[in-house]
Amino acid sequence: MNNSDIDEVDENVTAELSRLRDSIDNIDAAVVHMLAERFKCTQQVGHLKAKHQLPPADPGREASQIARLRQLAENAKLDPAFAEKLLNFIIAEVIRHHETIAAGEDQ
Numbered sequence: 192m193n194n195s196d197i198d199e200v201d202e203n204v205t206a207e208l209s210r211l212r213d214s215i216d217n218i219d220a221a222v223v224h225m226l227a228e229r230f231k232c233t234q235q236v237g238h239l240k241a242k243h244q245l246p247p248a249d250p251g252r253e254a255s256q257i258a259r260l261r262q263l264a265e266n267a268k269l270d271p272a273f274a275e276k277l278l279n280f281i282i283a284e285v286i287r288h289h290e291t292i293a294a295g296e297d298q
């Protein structure tokens with residue numbers, strides 16, 4: 192392998208890295224937009240719950256969501272434990288929002 196071969200490999204690697212990073216950036220943008228839509232829905236749920244004196248958290252609903260998401264993750268060859276951790280992280284933030292709404296700090 193001479194010097195010009197090395198330059199060529201480097202160019203190919205750079206191009207491949209850049210192509211993959213473009214896709215990663217698109218996926219990250221989609222995740223942000225999807226999360227924003229999810230939080231718009233959960234905010235409405237929070238207001239509905241506050242209006243009807245329902246508790247911010249619903250552990251039964253959470254358990255079925257986790258079971259469903261773990262199965263989806265397994266089918267998609269994503270680590271189910273990671274999927275569960277991610278959902279729990281998001282739900283914890285939603286519950287925090289619902290508590291804020293219920294306390295009337297959201298108006």
Ligand SMILES: C=C(O[C@@H]1C=C(C(=O)O)C=C[C@H]1O)C(=O)O
Nearest residue numbers: 233236247248249252253282285
């Ligand atoms: C959105 C809700 O409130 C909470 C948040 C959930 C979620 O983010 O998916 C699920 C259950 C609740 O603990 C709900 O009850 O549906």
